[in-house]
Amino acid sequence: MNASEIRQSFLDFFHEKQHTIVPSAPIVVKDDPTLMFTNAGMNQFKDIFLGNETAKALRVADTQKCLRVSGKHNDLEEVGYDTYHHTMFEMLGNWSFGDYFKKEAIAYAWEYLTEIVKVDKSRLYITVFGGDQQDGLEMDQEAFDFWRSHIAEDRILLGSKKDNFWEMGDTGPCGPCSEIHVDIRDDKDREVLDGSKLVNRDHPEVIEVWNLVFIEFNRLANGSLNLLPAKHVDTGMGFERLAMVIQGKKSNYDTDVFQPIIQEIAKLSGFAYGADQQKDIAMRVIADHLRTVAFTIADGQLPSNNGAGYVIRRILRRAIRYGFTFLTLEEPFVYKLLPVLTSQMKASFPEIALQQELVAKVMFEEENSFLRTLSQGIKRFENFVSQHADLKKIDGGFAFELFDTYGFPIDLTQVLAREKGIDVDMKGFSEQLEVQKNRSRNAAAVxxxxxxxxxxxxxxxxxxxxxxxxxxxxxxxxxxxxxxxxxxxxxxxxxxxxxxxxxxxxxxxxxxxxxxxxxxxxxxxxxxxxxxxxxxxxxxxxxxxxxxxxDVQKRLKTENNHSATHLMHAALRSVLGNHVEQKGSLVDAERLRFDFSHFGKMSAGEIQKVETIVNERIRENISNETIENVFIDEAKSMGAMALFGEKYGDRVRVVSFSRDYSVELCGGTHVNATGRIGLFKIVSEGAIASGIRRVEAITGETAENYVRQLQQQLEQIKEVVKGTGDTVKAVVQLENQLQKAQKEIERLQLEKAEADADRMLKNANSTHGFLLINDIVKNVGIDQLKQIAMSLKQKNIDLVAVLAGVQNDKPALCLFFTEKLANEMSWDAAQILKEASREIKGGGGGQKFLATAGGKQLDGLEAARKLILSKLNL
RNA sequence: GGGGAAUUAGCUCAGUUGGCUAGAGCGCUAGAUUUGCAUUCUAGAGGUCAAGGGUUCGACUCCCUUAUUCUCCA
Structure with missing residues (x-):
């Protein structure tokens, strides 16, 4: 059986057992603050278990896209090193909501595994909850007895609370569970050691495939358990593992779920899979992460720097890192694997094909930006090493700074250090990381x-x-x-x-x-x-x-913006094309923000067109036609824009402003007729990611105020430029004049400096074999003194200049001599001025041959000049 | 949500303990070289050092606020 046949056989089996087959929920979770991603098949049924919602069907089965990056059995940094850890996986599952319980759940699982996909019975083991004293729970005798009718007693093992008691969280529904494990070792190994000894021992070839959870309790915050009125069954079977078992492989990565991708990576990198352990790990990492990132972006989650988006960015970067380090892939490459993944998955998950172009763009952009981060980190590392000669160990603090501030992965720092024959102080690094974690945890405690x-x-x-x-x-x-x-x-x-x-x-x-x-x-x-x-x-x-x-005022304004968002969405599609799809939106009383897929900046003309269309629709005062409880197919036939990544029940709410203009699935609140929106005005357009644009707009009173403000500004400007006709022309002219005037000032100052310099040279005394200038100029500040000194420098004459200036009752000093003199006489202009500036209550500095100083005590100026001369022995 | 950083020419970035007349490479313009192109050489234009406040005789540099971006942690 190939992978898609296995998937289908599971769904068919439960369909025959009167289960409703439902589609996978999106992998990105939008309406549960405790969860970023779907991490188990039961997520989309959580409300039913919690009693917030009644089940539409009592028996349900599906295959669910899941994502796990952390947790007791999952750590991102482990994925790729073994044969069975993944970030993204499919979970096959069947559920009973107050319908059948342990007996049927056990019988169905046994029948499917042994009759349908024909797993060798002698390789199967069962675990059953063995009881827990602290919770006052007996062993799950019921489950044990049902299993006994299918399998020999010595193959049924009792498990601890850790392995065989499932809880949703600290509080909430929970219950004992029963796991099915399979031993896929060679017969020779099986004879030496019985499989039952290896169950739940983290052996890669004796693994859990199916977990049957019997939800019968509710845990309270004080830790006690209450019996639930309705008992549920929640099961989950790892699809990739099942494929491995059925296809007789020793690794999930050897099944046809992963091999096509891995072979493509092999082709791209020029290394064969299976030849080198380290390279194999890298290929597995990339294959796994590609799936995760592609599905998540297709479901609407873009990489970003916090929350779910940040998790995606980290996963993609890990893939790039492994390609970069072990497969010499130093150009963007992950996005090139997409076509293989798509052709493999599109039958079961059509969203991946529909979003392929966008996913590729986003991935390509992310890859590029990370490769930039890497090359900058390498530069920073090289800098550090060259500045610290005879380095025995890379400082942990520096390694952490590279990681924390510049996003440079610690393992790459280690690789670079190793190339130079030095270590990295990992203890220091970990300590700082721990400090950072504690700080964050404290700040986020709820x-x-x-x-x-x-x-x-x-x-x-x-x-x-x-x-x-x-x-x-x-x-x-x-x-x-x-x-x-x-x-x-x-x-x-x-x-x-x-x-x-x-x-x-x-x-x-x-x-x-x-x-x-x-x-x-x-x-x-x-x-x-x-x-x-x-x-x-x-x-x-x-x-x-x-x-x-x-708060009615706030709500009304919000509704204006929400309805305007719908009108704008439709207008964008008609102006830019049907590739425009919503990628996110924010609507509050002040403004509306709309993110959508579009390649390239919107021109001023396009923005204007959208604005015009929306305002036309507002003036037409189109009535809001909202229909509740529409079947999703019916809604689609009405022309509703179905949004990928949104989770909808069987029935949806359709909001439309004219059936042939805007029809959207939406749960939000809206105006009764578009006229109430008033003025619609787009205030900004920009990019938030490759292929994704963001438009912000305002409506009603806010838009009016905005326009009024613009008008007032314009009138004020008109007054200032005294332009009665073309204001823009007047401003441009003004700007040109200003620029010209500034250049003229600069030129005149330079001219004056030249003149001053010439005058001073004429009056200069010749002593000790060079010219000495000792001059004071009125209405001249530090900058001009410097300019005079520079003019003197250009003369290329051996000279010493002690220049003083007074501007706004503040004294200024400048000391200049040629570099040659500085060297011969061992003078340091900066040092001398620092001391001299004390006389004028100021400070100064500069270079050895040219220094400036300023101060605030004018009557100390003479003393300061004398001091300078005496320091120079003149 | 918390911590760390960045913002300098059209682009990519230097700029040391506060004081250099703010620089480099690429790109642009003009000229020279060349049959022409690539190349090479010369010259030039191009800067509100993110914005606003403060400290200082003096701020690209230090401090505060704001904006945007990056990054790590949760």
Whole structure:
């Protein structure tokens, strides 16, 4: 079986068992602050387990794109070194939401593995939760008994809480789990040592393939466990591992999931896979990371310098680093592997093909910029080494600075040091890294308290904000959340007019008012689908009936901007082309920001066209036509722009302003008719990444104020330039005149300096075989004195000049002599002036043969000049 | 969210403990060389040293604020 056949067989199997097959959720998580990436198949069903949402189907199966870069069994820096660690992988999974439980879950897994894909039964082992004293839990006898009907008892092993008890987090749903392990060692090795001895021992050939989780408890913040009313099954099977087992390989990287990519890397680098251990590692790293980065960018996450984008950047850079160091790939190359990946994956994941051009552009740009970082780091390293002769060890602090400030990877520093036959002080480096980590951890610490359940109702909050700005509401539950700086409260209501931050639109602010108290809501956010009101105050009487009202002015302005965003999106597509796709947006009361794919800068004409079209649509006063609960296919046939990377349920909300103009899937709030938006004005256009542009615009009152301000500015300028006709021409003329005048001043100053110099030369005395100038000039500052000295220098005569000047009642000094004299007499002009300037309460310095000084005590000037002459023995 | 850095000519970057009339390479313009081109040589134009404030006799350099970008950590 090849990889796609295996994937299909899994989905077909569960389809026959009455499971609904759902598509993979995006790998990038947008509406869960605790998670950056989908890291398990169950993520998209989290709300069902948490009880925030009811399941649409009781039995579900899918293959899910997952990404893990850290965690107990996963560390980015380990990927590539062994046969089975990945950053991105597919997780095959089947779920039961309050439907079947342990018996069926176990039977299905056994049937699929042994009957469908025919894994050798003698290679399988089972683990079952063995109980935990601290939690007061018995062993999972139920699971044990069900397994006994399929497999011999001595192949069922009891596992600890660490291996066989699954928890979503510190609190929340959890339960015992049962794992299926497979022993893929050669028969010879199997005879020597029984596989059961190697289960959960990190042996690369005795591995877990499938984890069946039986969710039956809820863990509270105090650590105790409650039984859940509805029990769920959550299973996950690593697709790449399964392929390895079925295809009889010893490494995931030897399956047809990875080999085509690895062979392409071999071709590009000119090294064969399998010939050299270090090069093999590099190829595995690149193959793995390519998949991760490509899928993530295709799902809408661009590399950036924080959060999820930063994780992607780091992964891509790791791939480049390995190519650079071990495969002599010193030009951008990762993006060249995309066509292979695409042709392999597009059948199951069409987004990867549709976004290929953009992904390639973004990757190419990232690769280039990192290669620049590398070459600068190398330069910096060379500098350091050449400045520290006889270096035995590279200072840990310096290595850390290279890494921390300039992004130069520590292992490359080690490679460079080794080439010079020196070590890097890794202890010092690690210490500084640890300091940095602690600082960050302290700053980010968040402690959430238990939810205080006010009401027994469990239904999700009813959002009434599409039609109302006020509603009566009861508190369902609330909790206290403490961050380092302050604490706040999170409140869940039974119904609310507050829009929670989503889809780029900011959350509402407002108040909850009861008979006795008034609680200010400073923001509204969404955790998965839970609407959470943020407040600085704890409700004193949580059971009271509240009047929930939003800040209407703020909401109206935000709606103007949101609707304008839709109009602009459509206008951009008609002006620039259909390749324009939304890549992100931010809508608040002040402005709208829209990121979209487009190659190249928008011309002034294009910007104007977009502005014009949007303003036309506003004047047409098009009514908002919003349809709730539309099937996704129907929405598409209406012409809705389906956005890749957005997670949508089976039914969606469609917002349109004229069916043939703007139709979008959107959960946000909008104007009833476009006329209310008022004036629309684009204020900036720029690039945020290769192939991605950002436009910012304003509407309504804000736009009016903006235009008014421009007008006022223009009028003021007109007044200043006294131009009645062409103001621009007048300003340009003024600028030209100014430039000319400045040049003229410079020229005159130079001329004057020349004249001064000539005059001084005439009056100079000849002593000791050279000319001595001792002069004082009125209305001349340090800069001009310097100019005079430079003029004297050009004369190429042996001379000493002691120049003094007075400007704005401040004394200035300049001492100049030819370099030849400086050498012969061992004079140091800077040193002499430093001492002399004390007489005028100032300071000075410069070079050996030309120095200047200034001060603030005018009557010390004579003394200073005398001092200089005496220092020169003149 | 926290820490570290960067911002100097059209581009890529130098600029030492505060004092050099702010430089280099590439690019640009003109001239010379050449049958022509590449090349080479000569000359020239091009700078609000990110913006704003402060310290100082003096700030590209030190301090503060802001903006943008990079980078590490979370």
């Amino acid at each position: 402690a959430s308290g238990d939810w205080v359940m006010v009401s027994a109702e469990t239904h999700p909050t009813k959002f009434v904000g599409y039609t109302q700005t006020e509603a009566t509401a009861r508190i369902l539950r609330f909790r206290e959340v403490t961050t380092k700086k302050k604490k706040h409260y999170e409140i869940v209501l039974d119904q609310t007019p507050f829009y929670a931050e989503a889809g780029g639109q900011v959350g509402d602010t407002g108040v909850l008012v009861s008979d006795n108290e008034k609680i200010k809501i400073f923001n509204t956010i969404k955790e998965n689908n839970l609407i959470i009101h943020l407040s600085a105050d704890v409700p004193e009487d949580p059971k009271a009936v509240f009047r929930a009202s939003i």
